[in-house]
Amino acid sequence: MRPCSPFSAAFAPSPPALFTVGYNLSNKKEMVGSNLKEETMSLMKRRELIEEEMNAIISRLTAPGAPGISGNLLDSEGFPRADIDIMAIRSDRHRLAELRNDHRNLTSEIEKSLQVLHSARSSSSLAVPSEKSDAMEEDPVSRVPFAVVDEIASDSPAAEDGIQLGDQILKFGNVEGGGQSLLPRLATEAQSNQGNPVPLIIIRQGAVINLIVTPRPWHGRGLLGCHFRIL
Structure with a gap:
């Protein structure tokens, strides 16, 4: 057997440094997070367009x-x-039902994406760039909503x-996500603050916005x- 030269051993190719592998994996995670963030923002834009159409129909x-979203289309004698x-109203109501279903499905997809991004950030400190606007906001990835406004007069x-x-x-x-009986808690919060301003934090079009609402009597239902x- 030919002896190995100490010079050839000294200059033999060395295996790649471990930090290079770690760096590549980190880059891949950032790319996955960035792509998922872009997809989520695209879903939010689609949902925004649906909400605009829903608002127009509700108006x-x-x-x-007008008879409202579910009011009677017959007069007191039972005639149209x-x-x-009536045809236009039925068409609007049918379209509104379709849009609500699409909105519900999109919201479900968005929530799943936000939870994945939030989990990735918590477990690996994945940095997802945040979007800024003139409103008071923060990256919605860091917070998960517990309810959505699906009807409004x-x-x-x-x-x-x-x-x-x-x-x-x-x-x-004082009501946040988590726990049971969220709807009764929301109702109680509104009733206990009738006539008083209540801070409300929402996500709208990907931005976290702070509002102030005042539960109060009006000619419709609820406060x-x-x-x-x-x-």
């Missing part, structure tokens, strides 16, 4: 003299109302105070005139 259905376009206290259809609730007064659906 038509709740206009003065002559003062409204156009002239309600909620609408007047800036709440919009599709807003996702992070905190309403806010909107409905929260628990996620």
Whole structure:
């Protein structure tokens, strides 16, 4: 056997440094996180367009003299109302139901993506760039909403105070996600603060926004005139 030269041993190729592998893995994680963030923002944009169409339909259905989202289309004698376009109203209601279903599915996808991103950030300190706007906001990846506004009357206290259809609730007064009986807790929070300003933190179009709402009586149902659906 030919003896190995000490010079050839000294200059033999060495295995790649471990830090290089770690660096590549880190880059891959950042790329995955960045791609998922972009996909999530794209879903949020699609949901925003759906919310705009839903708001337009709700405005038509709740206009003065209109029957509302679920009001009766018959008069007191059981005949179709002559003062409204029944075909157009039925079409709007059908389309609204479709949009609500699409909105619910998109919200579910967005929530799953946010949870994955949040988990990745917590476990590996994955840095996901945040989007900034003129509103008071922070990266929504760091917080997970517990409810979404799926119904709102156009002239309600909620609408007047800036709440919009599709807003996702992070905190309403002292009520945050987690625990049981969230809907009763939300109702109690509104009732106990009737006539008083209540801080509300929401996610809208990917931005975390701070609002102030005042639960108060009006001509419609409840103190806010909107409905929260628990996620």
